Amino acid sequence: MAGNCEYHCQWSRNRLDYNYSDAVIFHLYNNIDRRDFVLHQLPERKNSDQKWVLMAKEPPAFFYSDQLKLLNDEFNLTMTFLTDADVSIPLGHATRNLDRAFFSFEWNPKKxxxxxxxxxxxxxxxxxxxxxxxxxxxxxxxxxxxxxxxxxxxxxxxxxxxxxxxxxxxxxxxxxxxxxxxxxxxxxxxxxxxxxxxxxxxxxxxxxxxxxxxxxxxxxxxxxxxxxxxxxxxxxxxxxxxxxxxxxxxxxxxxHSFTSNHNWPCDLCTEDTTLKEKP
Missing domain, CATH: 3.40.50.11660 (Glycosyl transferase family 10, C-terminal domain)
Known part of the structure; x- marks a missing residue:
């Protein structure tokens, strides 16, 4: 687990760990040539207690609205750029920092x-x-x-x-x-x-x-x-x-890219008590 987090979670990219995972992240993407890709790619949920997390980095306009509606009852948590998502992953931010070195403007004659x-x-x-x-x-x-x-x-x-x-x-x-x-x-x-x-x-x-x-x-x-x-x-x-x-x-x-420079793993572990395991 990167960063400071009070919970210890183990992460895996190995699909063989799917049946034993407390939570699984699905990255939703759009392919205009395959309208039914969403439903056809969902695996069978082996464990009724397993949490499914829908991750999307693109806005709703990129997806078929009728397909998104079919997913309403399939996922437990959302992970998007929206602040009201269960796990919010913004694509950037600005921070006020008064300790920065004095800014010196130099005229650069860009043509x-x-x-x-x-x-x-x-x-x-x-x-x-x-x-x-x-x-x-x-x-x-x-x-x-x-x-x-x-x-x-x-x-x-x-x-x-x-x-x-x-x-x-x-x-x-x-x-x-x-x-x-x-x-x-x-x-x-x-x-x-x-x-x-x-x-x-x-x-x-x-x-x-x-x-x-x-x-x-x-x-x-x-x-x-x-x-x-x-x-x-x-x-x-x-x-x-x-x-x-x-x-x-x-x-x-x-x-930042969708998951860089952000402590999203800890946010996800913190989001639901079934994923928490204190050290």
Whole structure:
């Protein structure tokens, strides 16, 4: 068990341990070519006391609603990015840290303005029209399957994001789904790397999660053209640009994959008394 936890639980990835486990985690994913994958992949529950945990890292829009309803009576606990899940695993967070070293802003004459990297080109959040409209007024370089600027030349996604951060001031951190509490690494990772995210949808959610004055929200502007003009002005003005980086002197932003940097095993053990075994 990683981290500080008052309960000792043993974890296994060996499917042979299934029948002897107090709890089993099922990772729900979506495959558009197999509509009935959910029910066909569920094994027989051998032990009536065994807890089934439904883990999902994507929002509801990614799944078939009728299939999800069929699972209502199958699972005992949920593990998702939502704060009201039985075990909440957020995809990122910001922490105020007054002990951080004094922030020193250095003017970096990056030549490029806005980057966007995406592989899902038709989304429920309808982010695509914003990108196309923005491109009418300002240069936006699109990478991945949705653009014509390549996909990193074989570099891993995180490695390529670091390359982009050295060239671009801003990043379009547009989620593929507009869902409560759904903020992925698109936002936090690029804040970490030094780019200023541009977002849309659920403005209050970003304001709650992010450090103050750390991002641009498209809905805060009267038009996309107004947003584009403002971005050009900020990019060329060191004083204004600094204002969007000053939060770095008092805040830290963390992004993480679904189960990293989080003591979810202890949270799961703590959630139900049948899983607890005090040392």
């Amino acid at each position: 490029k303005l806005i980057a966007w990297m995406a592989s899902n080109c038709i989304t429920s959040s309808i982010r695509e029209p914003l990108v196309k409209e923005l491109q009418k007024y300002i240069n936006v370089d699109v990478f991945g399957a949705c653009g014509d600027h390549g996909n990193g030349g074989g570099k891993k996604r995180d490695e390529f994001k670091e390359v982009l951060a050295g060239q671009y001031r801003f990043y379009l951190a547009l989620e593929n789904s507009d869902c409560d509490e759904y903020i992925t690494e698109k936002f936090g990772r690029n804040l970490q790397l030094g780019m200023i995210p541009i977002v849309k949808g659920r403005r209050a959610l970003y304001s709650k999660f992010a450090p103050p004055n750390s991002f641009f929200h498209a809905d805060a502007f009267t038009s996309v053209e107004t947003l584009a003009k403002y971005l050009e002005r900020v990019a060329s003005n060191p004083v204004e640009l600094r204002q969007y980086h000053e939060w770095r002197s008092t805040y830290e932003v963390f992004h």
